[in-house]
Amino acid sequence: MQLFLSRFLKAITLTLSFLVRSSTSGDLNAMIQSSSLVNGQTLRSTGELFQLGFFNPDNSSAKGYLGIWYCNLTPQEGTVVWIANRNKSVNTSMASFNLTSDGNLILFEEDRIVWSTGTRSTGLNYTRLHLLDSGNLVLNDSNSINLWQSFDHPGDSQTYVPGMKLGFNFRTNTSRRQVSWRSPKDPSPGDYAHVVLALAIPDIVMLKGSAKTHRGGPWNGYGFVGDPMMVTSQVVSSVRLSFVSNKNEIYFMANYTATPTRVLSRSVLFANGTFQLWFLDRGGNGEWQLLWSIPQDDCDIYNRCGRNSVCTWYYYTFNCDCLNGFVKIEKNGSSEAGWCEREKPLNCSSNNQFSKVSNVKVPDTENATARGNMSLDECKTWCLNDCSCVAYALISGDDGSCITWPGDLLDLRAFVVGGNDLYVRLAGEHLLDHPNHKDQHEIRGAESLLFDLEAIRIATDNFSDGNKLGEGGFGPVYKGTLANGEHVAVKRLSRSSGQGLDELKNEVFLVAKLRHRNLVKLLGCCLESEEKLLVYSYLANTSLDKFLFDNSKRKQLDWTTRFKIIEGISRGLLYLHEDSPLKIIHRDLKASNILLDANMDPKISDFGLAKLFGADETQGNTQRIAGTFGYMAPEYAMHGLFSIKSDVYSYGVLVLEILTGQKNSGHRGIEYPIELVTHVVWRHWTQGSALQVIDQDLVKQCDSPQILRCIHIGLLCVQEDPTQRPTMANVVLMLNSHFVNLPIPSAPSFLSNLNTTGESNGIPRRGNSRGSNEILLKISENDVSISELEPR
Incomplete structure (x- = not known):
């Protein structure tokens, strides 16, 4: 009897369908009662963004599915946003999708009902099925009341679009999960699922079977704390993320901030367990762009x-x-x-x-x-x-x-x-003692780092010239080998150095409390017999300037290495400014203070001039300006004002030096100095020829857009107005995401334009520098003058 009714119902539906349509082929804008859709026909949304129809992922008509996919894409893994019969394929040559006279949606394969909504219209109401530009398939009656919609029944879809919910409905005890395909050719449920765990503290996780493979973490109001790229993706893809948790349901959902006609977005959980977020700007080149992917790394x-x-x-x-x-x-x-x-x-x-x-x-x-x-x-x-x-x-x-x-x-x-x-x-x-504690706590912390002088003498062969690595403003640096076989670098404070015990204590105090892979590691110090020594981990490749400004060694710095150095320095500075237990302004960032380990990974060093800020402090000032010409921000060099933005300026100079292979500080003729890199790069940037001043070996090694992006970031960092310079958090984001739009930089400040007489502008004449371009300035009430000039 049931088989008879099924065949009868299908026959009636097909007959009425023939009567209400003038054509049995082509695309439909809507389906009304007693109409059907067969293989070769599609139901399209008004803006032709989505279409509903039959598709065959393995190109076999015997294994077909009724689904919704993007009009501009082939129905395949990652592009199909909903499937009616995911668990049971049909022979598409014998299948039809029907809206019955009583308001039910039924998928037939010949005489067999494969899938149905189980809906029913009441009284004289008629029903209408249409596909929205959001990708939602909606069945409503003559009073515009929704009887059924696909967004409420995603069927464990593999691809989610804005408007779909991912979560759990407590009233119906149903889970809305994102489930991968079995394989790229088989849309049946696969091994991986993206779900919201309805716990006391909800979490969004990826599962393989019942085992977690990735966890997004709790919701923080903007995104999940374990997926910070979500925040950036919302800006780029024009979606707003929301998370709802109440007694009736718990769900995560994305919604467009405007009508989904210009920008489209989709998230896909692929059969291999990879989760990806894609977006399409229809006003652009018409190609889908990958925003982010999970897992991004181990x-x-x-x-x-x-x-x-x-x-x-x-x-x-x-x-x-x-x-x-x-x-x-x-x-x-x-x-x-x-x-x-x-x-x-x-x-x-x-x-x-x-x-x-x-x-x-x-x-x-x-x-x-x-x-x-x-x-x-x-x-x-x-x-x-x-x-x-x-x-x-x-x-x-x-x-x-x-x-x-x-x-x-x-x-x-x-x-x-x-x-x-x-x-x-x-x-x-x-716990390490806080810098604001009493002096005895500070001394106690330093004592735990004290080295025995005799042990250092033995390690360095009594500070022999054969172990001498170089010399800076602090004094000579020696290579040593401790009794346990560990290689160290020992900085020995020279009696003639302009630096003294204060700088040494400052460095010990700061660096001992810092732990970051892009900061040099301080092992300890020695304060015996008038010796003032700092002991660091030994870094095999010494400092960046030894490579960067040497014509032969510079060839070892290929693009991958230089970008690694640029990015590593940015991460180290970000740690100092925002993420360390202390808030630190370095004040002397330059190529010679970037050390390189055996893998050419950069380590920021020399914290003798660093300044410690309180949590709420944003700017400081000093009458004693110590730093290196060419790297100092103009507001610091001329007015003694320093902040995280003065470090950002130095970083920008360093980036441009790394890209050009040239020192920023130089001279034109013999009368006055000029910042070569910032000046020349800016001039070529404004003329559209920036690649001409870049180390040409780099241009041959990588895509020009990547280099141009780094130039752009460097110029943003050396802008004259500190408020226009990005923070290091912004810099790190710009370096690692090509979807972040960069603002247009304004001109950098050129100290050579201020006063070229050399009398009161804080810039020494070249002939007075004793072979060094490093300066110590004194600021009076009305101007800046040179009070001391010393090498560092």
Whole structure:
């Protein structure tokens, strides 16, 4: 009987369909009651952005599907946004899609019902099916009431478009998941799923089966803390992300900020587990652009470094570093070898403190607790009063959701930009003393770094000339080998140096508290028998200037290496300015203060002139200007004003030097100096011939747009107005994302244009420099004059 009714219903539908259509081929704008769609026909949206029809991913008519895809793309993996019969293919030559007289949508294969909405119109209402430009297939009645829409029934779609929800409906107990295809030719459900976990602290994760492969982290109001590129992608793709969690449902959704006619966006979970976000600017070249992808690197893999460890991606490789107060488990056959455990167990009754870890994806929240909206201090107090709490974080800014963690911390990764601050509970003795504590605490911290003078004499063969690596303003630098075989570089303060104990203490005080792969590592110091020594890790390739300004060695700096150096310096400066436990202005960034290790990775060095800022300070001033001509920002050289933007200026000069292979400080004739690189690069940039002044070996090695982008960034950094210069966070983002539009730079300042007499402009005549172009200036109330000139 059921078979008879099915055949009868299909016969009636096909008959009426023939009566309401004047043609049985071509595209439809809408389907009304008692109409059908067969293979070769499509239902198109009004703006012809999407179409509904039958497709065959393996080019076999015996294995077909009814789906929705982009009009300008072939229906295949990544372009199909909805499939009615994902779990059961049909023979498209015998299939039809029907809107019945009573308002039901049915997919037939000959006499068999393969899929149905189960909807039904009431009374005299008629029904109409149409496809929106959003990609949503909507069935409504004559009163414009939606009876059914595909966005409410994504069917575990592989491709999501703005307007679709990813989450869980508590009323219907249904999950809306993004599920990969089985293979590029088979749209049946595959191994990978993108889901929102409906936990006490919701999280968005990628699964392979039931195992996590990637975790996005909690929602912070703009995106998920573990996927900071989401924020940038919203600007580029013209979408706004939202996250809703209430008693009825929980979901994540993207929506267009304007009508989806100019810009289109889609996210795809591919059969191999890769998640990608694409966008199309229809006013551009008509090609889809990849915005970002997961995994971007090894650190995107769930818990890549194990418990209590932070994964950091660094130039095509990754590092696993224990949190402060934790040590690696020895490789003794344990499956957790290389993971991290506490050096000393916590004692709840002891004076526990917290170590701040900046710009990280906070740990897995599956076992964490949400404490509600509170201030950072309130969150800290809550954690201190709970003996099981080992870490806390405030997710939504300075006054947001407090989250606390018990036990081990899993799936931590570091970001250059983005992420969140995490506060990890430690015993008090693990913490470094804060710079504002009393002097005895500072001295105690320095004593832990003290080296024995005799050990250094032995290591350097009594400071022999054969071990001498070079000499700077501080004094000579020697290579040494400690008793344990470790190679070190020893800086020896010269008695004739303009620097003294203050600079040495400043460097020890600052660098000892800093930990970053792009900063030189200070091992300790020695203050015996009037000797003032600093001991660093030895870096095999000495300093950048030794390569950059040497015609033969410069050839070793190919484009990959130079870009690695440019990016590494930017990350190191960003750490100093924003992410370190201290806020530091370097004040003497230059090529000779960039050291290179055996892999040519850059390390910022020489913190003798660095200035420590308070958290709320943005600018300082001094009457004692010490620095290097050509690298100093104009507001610092002329008025003694320094800020993070004066470091940005020096960085911009350094970038242009790296690109040209030329020193910025030079002279025209013999009367006055001129900043060669900034002047010449700017002139050629405005004339559209910037590549002419770039090291021509570089131009041959890579695409010109990449070099031009670096020139552009360098010129943005050396603008005369400090407020127009980008922050280092902006610089890092611009270097790593080609989808970020760069502003037009204004002209840099040329000190040679200020006053070429050399009398009161703070610029020494070339003949007075004793072979050095490094200066120490004194600012009076009304002008700048030279009070001392010394090499550094």
